[in-house]
Amino acid sequence: MIEFDDVSKTYHIRKFEKQVFSHLSFTINPGDSLGICGANGAGKSTLMRLIAGVESPTSGRVTRTMTTSWPIGYSSCFQASLTGADNARFIARIYGQDADVLCDYVEDFAQLGPYFHQPVYSYSAGMNARLAFGVSLAINFDCYLVDEVTAAGDERFRIRCEEALMHRKQNGALVMISHDANTLLQYCDRGAVLYGGSLTFYDTIAEATEVHHRLQSRAA
Structure with missing residues (x-):
């Protein structure tokens, strides 16, 4: 509640x-x-x-x-100087998740290709949203x-977003x-x-x- x-x-x-x-x-x-x-x-x-x-x-x-x-959208919730992968590992540690498992899920879901290992400041708004969506879905939240x-x-x-949200x-x-x-x-x-x-x-x-x-x- x-x-x-x-x-x-x-x-x-x-x-x-x-x-x-x-x-x-x-x-x-x-x-x-x-x-x-x-x-x-x-x-x-x-x-x-x-x-x-x-x-x-x-x-x-x-x-x-x-x-x-966190609110999943176009506003970035990541440290821009870190790579997408490093941001995912950092969030995994905060929430007590296995970092390798979480990163594998995010890399597969977000489909950022080589950009997953590039600094987030090089991302477009849509790429930021993909990363945020992937990391959020990798963690089981109640809401x-x-x-x-x-x-x-x-x-x-x-x-993929539609199917994941419906689930x-x-x-x-x-x-x-x-x-x-x-x-x-x-x-x-x-x-x-x-x-x-x-x-x-x-x-x-x-x-x-x-x-x-x-x-x-x-x-x-």
């Missing part, structure tokens, strides 16, 4: 103050598959970092009894956090951010819309995406 209890998040940047969320309370249970809609800048990535525990709330409390992956990563790579890689969905929780309604419909059973600092839940992805598009049309 991941429980948000009256969570607010505010950033203070010099003399500028930005309140991203206000008084969020909700629960993600084992087996949930949640798709989150929201405009650019609404705070979707911040929400994912709070779910993962990468950031702490300004007020309120986040309680976790499930292990979570996987996904940020648009299924768009990375060629058709064969996208199919993880059957055995754990999944929280996904995507601007593509079809992607959310494919992976998620219920939806939520992040707007104006509030997160509103809906029984279906179709209803959530409809509300999201209506809000965006009104804003435009």
